[in-house]
Amino acid sequence: MNKSSSKILIIDDSVTPEDYRVKDLKFDYEDVLVLNTPDSAVEFIYNNLDERFIAVLDYSFAKDIHTGKYVLDMIRDKTQLLPVILWTAYDDDVKEYPEFINQGTFAVVAKANYDLLREKIKEADEKLSNSVDGALEEWISHHSGSDRYNSFLVSSSGEKLSLDQILSEIRMQTETGRYFEKILIKLTIDRLMRKEK
Amino acid sequence: MLEVIIACDEDDQKAGSYYLGCARSITQLLLSQNNQFKITNVSKNLLNQYYIEAILTRLSQEKFIFFAFSHGKENCLDCEGGAYLTSSLNLTHFNQSFFYTFSCLSGNHLGPTLIDNGCISFLGYNKVVHHWSTHEEVFIQCANYGFEMMLQGDSAGVAKRKMEDNYYEQSKKFEGGFFDLISGILLDNRDALVLNGDSNFVLSNLF
Numbered sequence: 001m002n003k004s005s006s007k008i009l010i011i012d013d014s015v016t017p018e019d020y021r022v023k024d025l026k027f028d029y030e031d032v033l034v035l036n037t038p039d040s041a042v043e044f045i046y047n048n049l050d051e052r053f054i055a056v057l058d059y060s061f062a063k064d065i066h067t068g069k070y071v072l073d074m075i076r077d078k079t080q081l082l083p084v085i086l087w088t089a090y091d092d093d094v095k096e097y098p099e100f101i102n103q104g105t106f107a108v109v110a111k112a113n114y115d116l117l118r119e120k121i122k123e124a125d126e127k128l129s130n131s132v133d134g135a136l137e138e139w140i141s142h143h144s145g146s147d148r149y150n151s152f153l154v155s156s157s158g159e160k161l162s163l164d165q166i167l168s169e170i171r172m173q174t175e176t177g178r179y180f181e182k183i184l185i186k187l188t189i190d191r192l193m194r195k196e197k
Numbered sequence: 198m199l200e201v202i203i204a205c206d207e208d209d210q211k212a213g214s215y216y217l218g219c220a221r222s223i224t225q226l227l228l229s230q231n232n233q234f235k236i237t238n239v240s241k242n243l244l245n246q247y248y249i250e251a252i253l254t255r256l257s258q259e260k261f262i263f264f265a266f267s268h269g270k271e272n273c274l275d276c277e278g279g280a281y282l283t284s285s286l287n288l289t290h291f292n293q294s295f296f297y298t299f300s301c302l303s304g305n306h307l308g309p310t311l312i313d314n315g316c317i318s319f320l321g322y323n324k325v326v327h328h329w330s331t332h333e334e335v336f337i338q339c340a341n342y343g344f345e346m347m348l349q350g351d352s353a354g355v356a357k358r359k360m361e362d363n364y365y366e367q368s369k370k371f372e373g374g375f376f377d378l379i380s381g382i383l384l385d386n387r388d389a390l391v392l393n394g395d396s397n398f399v400l401s402n403l404f
């Protein structure tokens with residue numbers, strides 16, 4: 001079975017790259033990265049906003065003043081597209097559950113339940129595949145020829161973007177990226193209405 | 198013969214070939230009309246406000262059509278050398294003219310200002326508009342379709358509606374993968390179309 005092109009980010013101070021869960025997930029996903037502090041996770045995500053990630057986010061960081069809520073806030077400050085799964089230990093005192101929900105946390109999974117974590121990661125991956133950027137990325141990956149590198153969107157305001165640049169713009173939720181999401185959603189609605197007629 | 202000015206930023210590094218395609222397509226439409234039109238092309242180094250002002254001054258008191266294929270902003274049309282047509286120019290020169298453009302945003306402020314200065318009708322766009330580099334032909338066809346309809350006798354208002362229908366019909370030909378992007382862009386350009394001024398205006402009003 002082909003690996004998903006999604007990369008998993010495990011943001012947890014008690015997990016190492018040798019963890020059995022990391023090794024297991026690597027069978028099904030492009031890569032699994034472990035980030036042990038909130039600040040290193042935020043920095044990494046900010047430097048790679050144009051990539052396809054699913055974040056598995058611990059709540060408590062023993063040696064850090066920040067909690068997972070800080071990481072989620074920082075992610076959502078830049079993008080709504082990155083799925084975040086909150087991964088909690090049984091003794092975590094998560095005060096901010098309503099905020100986590102409001103910030104679009106994809107799921108909440110107990111650390112003791114690895115099977116459920118795998119299931120939620122798979123659901124998040126499917127959601128990414130069905131999103132605008134996921135669909136565009138899949139199309140781009142099947143077209144290495146002239147369509148990908150020699151065709152551009154050109155605006156009469158002076159902008160020129162390749163397909164890869166459009167994908168980055170969508171992932172980074174720039175004004176141009178949101179423009180593409182909007183026109184594709186409008187197109188989908190238009191086609192649905194055409195079928196109704 | 199009716200005077201026609203075609204301003205085209207063919208040297209633009211990103212969209213120049215597209216603008217040139219639009220200008221050539223319009224030229225072919227005009228030339229097919231049995232010498233009814235006298236065409237003045239304004240491009241390259243001549244695309245600046247001084248030359249435009251000089252042409253407009255020469256045409257003072259005459260009726261004419263002005264085509265513009267270039268970048269645009271809300272209150273101007275511009276190129277690498279700067280704005281060549283702005284709302285701060287003496288736009289009274291456009292009294293009794295028809296203005297047709299593919300440019301971003303100019304329908305928001307420049308268009309209404311032209312109408313306030315006597316321009317009969319302005320057909321353009323009020324948002325950022327796009328085209329796809331490997332499929333310029335369909336975007337050129339859509340951009341000029343309205344004028345093609347006006348040459349057949351349609352009023353500006355009817356031509357705009359037919360342009361919208363044409364954008365829609367062309368968008369249906371692109372489906373699947375990145376063709377959905379082309380389809381979506383065509384529909385978005387359609388939604389940005391704007392007509393300022395007299396919707397009942399017909400080209401014969403200029404003769």
